[in-house]
Amino acid sequence: MSKLINWFTEGRSSGKYTLPFVVLLLAVTVLASAANLLLPQDSALYVSTYSITLLGKYLCYAMLALAVDIIWGYCGILSLGHGAFFALGGYAMGMYLMRQIGDRGVYGHPELPDFMVFLDWKELPWFWLGMDQFWFAMIMAVVVPGLLAFVFGWLAFRSRVTGVYLSIMTQALTYALLLAFFRNEMGFGGNNGLTDFKEILGFDLQSDSTRVSLFIITALILALVLLASQRILSSRLGKVTLAVRDAEPRTRFIGYRTERYKVWLFVYSAVIAGVAGALYVPQVGIINPGEFSPINSIEIVIWVAVGGRGTLIGAIIGALLVNYAKTRFTAIMPDGWLFALGALFVLVTLFLPKGLMGLYGQLQSKRRQNAEQEVQS
Amino acid sequence: MKLFLSFCLFLSAYITPALAASAETDALLQQLTQTKLSKMPAMVHQLEATGDESLLPVFRAWLAGDLHYTRDDNILVVEVDVNGVDTYQDPYTQATVAGLTSKQVRKIKVNNKLRGLLRGVIARIQLTSSDADVRESAVRALLADIDDETFATLERIYPTEPNKDVREMMHTALSIYTAQDQNSSQTVRLAAIDVLGDSLENDVRNVLFSLERSDNEVISNAATQALVSINRQVERYALVDQLFFGLSLGSVLLLASIGLAITFGVMGVINMAHGEMIMLGAYTTYVVQLLMPNYIDYSIWVAIPAAFLVSGLMGVVIERLVICRLHGRPLETLLATFGISLILQQLVRTIFSPLNRQVSTPSWMSGSWEINPVLSLTLNRLYILAFALLVFFALVMILKKSSLGLNVRAVSQNRNMAKAMGVRTEWVDAMTFGLGSGIAGIAGVALSQLTNVGPNLGQAYIIDSFMVVVFGGVGNLLGTLVAAFTLGIANKFLEPTTGAVLAAILVLVFIILFIQKRPKGLFPQKGRAAE
Numbered sequence: 001m002s003k004l005i006n007w008f009t010e011g012r013s014s015g016k017y018t019l020p021f022v023v024l025l026l027a028v029t030v031l032a033s034a035a036n037l038l039l040p041q042d043s044a045l046y047v048s049t050y051s052i053t054l055l056g057k058y059l060c061y062a063m064l065a066l067a068v069d070i071i072w073g074y075c076g077i078l079s080l081g082h083g084a085f086f087a088l089g090g091y092a093m094g095m096y097l098m099r100q101i102g103d104r105g106v107y108g109h110p111e112l113p114d115f116m117v118f119l120d121w122k123e124l125p126w127f128w129l130g131m132d133q134f135w136f137a138m139i140m141a142v143v144v145p146g147l148l149a150f151v152f153g154w155l156a157f158r159s160r161v162t163g164v165y166l167s168i169m170t171q172a173l174t175y176a177l178l179l180a181f182f183r184n185e186m187g188f189g190g191n192n193g194l195t196d197f198k199e200i201l202g203f204d205l206q207s208d209s210t211r212v213s214l215f216i217i218t219a220l221i222l223a224l225v226l227l228a229s230q231r232i233l234s235s236r237l238g239k240v241t242l243a244v245r246d247a248e249p250r251t252r253f254i255g256y257r258t259e260r261y262k263v264w265l266f267v268y269s270a271v272i273a274g275v276a277g278a279l280y281v282p283q284v285g286i287i288n289p290g291e292f293s294p295i296n297s298i299e300i301v302i303w304v305a306v307g308g309r310g311t312l313i314g315a316i317i318g319a320l321l322v323n324y325a326k327t328r329f330t331a332i333m334p335d336g337w338l339f340a341l342g343a344l345f346v347l348v349t350l351f352l353p354k355g356l357m358g359l360y361g362q363l364q365s366k367r368r369q370n371a372e373q374e375v376q377s
Numbered sequence: 378m379k380l381f382l383s384f385c386l387f388l389s390a391y392i393t394p395a396l397a398a399s400a401e402t403d404a405l406l407q408q409l410t411q412t413k414l415s416k417m418p419a420m421v422h423q424l425e426a427t428g429d430e431s432l433l434p435v436f437r438a439w440l441a442g443d444l445h446y447t448r449d450d451n452i453l454v455v456e457v458d459v460n461g462v463d464t465y466q467d468p469y470t471q472a473t474v475a476g477l478t479s480k481q482v483r484k485i486k487v488n489n490k491l492r493g494l495l496r497g498v499i500a501r502i503q504l505t506s507s508d509a510d511v512r513e514s515a516v517r518a519l520l521a522d523i524d525d526e527t528f529a530t531l532e533r534i535y536p537t538e539p540n541k542d543v544r545e546m547m548h549t550a551l552s553i554y555t556a557q558d559q560n561s562s563q564t565v566r567l568a569a570i571d572v573l574g575d576s577l578e579n580d581v582r583n584v585l586f587s588l589e590r591s592d593n594e595v596i597s598n599a600a601t602q603a604l605v606s607i608n609r610q611v612e613r614y615a616l617v618d619q620l621f622f623g624l625s626l627g628s629v630l631l632l633a634s635i636g637l638a639i640t641f642g643v644m645g646v647i648n649m650a651h652g653e654m655i656m657l658g659a660y661t662t663y664v665v666q667l668l669m670p671n672y673i674d675y676s677i678w679v680a681i682p683a684a685f686l687v688s689g690l691m692g693v694v695i696e697r698l699v700i701c702r703l704h705g706r707p708l709e710t711l712l713a714t715f716g717i718s719l720i721l722q723q724l725v726r727t728i729f730s731p732l733n734r735q736v737s738t739p740s741w742m743s744g745s746w747e748i749n750p751v752l753s754l755t756l757n758r759l760y761i762l763a764f765a766l767l768v769f770f771a772l773v774m775i776l777k778k779s780s781l782g783l784n785v786r787a788v789s790q791n792r793n794m795a796k797a798m799g800v801r802t803e804w805v806d807a808m809t810f811g812l813g814s815g816i817a818g819i820a821g822v823a824l825s826q827l828t829n830v831g832p833n834l835g836q837a838y839i840i841d842s843f844m845v846v847v848f849g850g851v852g853n854l855l856g857t858l859v860a861a862f863t864l865g866i867a868n869k870f871l872e873p874t875t876g877a878v879l880a881a882i883l884v885l886v887f888i889i890l891f892i893q894k895r896p897k898g899l900f901p902q903k904g905r906a907a908e
Contacts, residue, residue: 078708155890155893158893159893159894159896160896161892161896164647164707164708167708167711168843168847169847169892171843172840172843172844173885175840175885176881176885179878179881179882179885180878180882182878183878183879294840298715302712302716305712335723335726338723338726339719339723339724341716341719342716342719342720343716343720344716345715345716345717345719346699346717346720348712349709349713350713
């Protein structure tokens, strides 16, 4: 029986499912895209552009959940601030899209975004420079979250801040950023954030083909990230990470510099979150400080918990399921969603410690137990 | 409330001893109804000369433009607005004169010149009041505009004034007059200006500003110096004011985090629903006030134990249903309690609507304590500061002296050993959690007096509370106290230079950095309890 449980809890073991999952993911992506572009609107199998965008959004969330699962499930670091990295990546993309508007804004200023004209600013702040270049903005979307994660992680892990303390610190981090981005003086559009985007790399953001392309790109990057993470976590580094999760002092005594492993995994995870944010913004069309709110970050954790932590695919499935439920729920009974989400938190932690991915194992072991009891009696 | 009103009535009856005016004043008042506006100032002086204190309500009504007389028999009446209907009262007895309508009365006119005069007269009459506070405010009212007559009156009664504060105020008033008096010798005027340098009254500053511009260079320099000394004092009091606001924020933080210090510090349980316990307490206050709308002044005494019970019971329920099943899994506890916080928030939103609810402040808690013209401390903040300290010491006493406290400390130090010694650890856990939650409920009562009560009330404080507990050192109540006040004061002192939001961010960043240096907080636990 213990063999069975190990089989499900160990990170490597689920690697067996990774490839089929990626194939499934890509197949669904291609089918949905084809159904949108090739089929006529009145066909029963037609997938609306709205659904495509929604799917793209879910996939971004799934990537975010993957990022959290990497450090929570494999390294035992519960980050309640991953929304911050996601939002930072999103803001980098938002700044690029903002610069692409050019003089088509409400005030028609060739250089400054609308909100800066509104605040009576005369020239672009230094951190907006270069953001009109796509490649530069994308580097920023990766570097800024990565750098923040590096500084924070280096400070935290080196002084051995762990467990609940670390969780609260990450929450404080995203809370501080939330307050900061709400300020108009920060130069990120304050309360309203960045919106009203027109085009990306010259393609109209409203057109079907751009939306489908963004969806396909998101799916491809998600697949890539999943495969890469699977690979990294089943390497030697991944094994050390698991050791850190299960017995950090022991790993340290054996001679590993555990804080270095943790910092690099944290940075890797933050970069994935940043990429997810950058993919999210052009599809949703807005980025505002609300993305930094601690509740958002904590919701990500529940996606992972629902799917099953320490199983990369589980995080993705959890994110897709919970967000689909959220969309349906808020449409049917808006007041009910928070009840459902709250109950989900409680029930999953109480009864599904290993998430949906562990459910099969739980049921199996129970059946086995019952069978054994019958044999004994 | 009723009690207070009757007290006021009693007081006013006491201040106006004679219910009817003497024959002489009666005649004058009769004349008043026939006088032209231009002749009225002379009448005012004549009336004042009678020295009749009972005229005070007449003067007041006149000043407010409420004084009327009946067309038929020239009787003076005061117009009072009772529930939107104009009624007329006798100026002395306040008895309603029945059957009078606005058509049957004529108003006694008043203009700006008369108003100034009347103000002076009222103040001068009040100078002889038996209540020292009335006398002081009367002198203060005179400061802005001191004429020869007022000066003479003040000079006459100054030596006989028994109250020290009133004498000081009179001294200031006299000095204002002397300092501006061109006929006085320079030395006398300089001495007067020197006296003014100690006063914080606004009017004094205005006088000094005008003196600063005078042609006489010596006087102008002296005025500048006096202003500098005043400004120095004002700055000092501004600092005290800031400190007070810092302490006030600190007391709020203390109340919000002290319950957390118990559950987090003693039990090692992260309760993300702690903020919602505060919110429940605030809503309990609101409901209690709804239930006893006529006794708002006393409602708070009902609300405090009620909030403690509501939040405490909710805490026990949460502990029994969820937290005890997640023992030793702190991260899962965090998630589960977060889920509970979402449910509680939505529950309140469904029951009470998502809009903020207004909780009224008892009359004895509203208003402010005016120490001097530039420094006044709002009473509700003062009470909450005292209350926070009281709760803190009560809690320390419970933990130190009671048997529950002994059990709690035993369990927090070594759970297994305590169990072996016969302590019912599960019961202790539930009680500890109930106690922490109950105190959060009490914090909600206090917060409801400062801010609006809404479903997000608790959320606003949860992160700050965690910061306080982490900063102070987990499991250390004294650390929580020090941390709460340090953070509160630091926040308020940063605010003027950086703005409120940036101050909050700076404090957060500071704590994040502080935790790197001292991961166990300001006062780390030592010995075996540390692990």
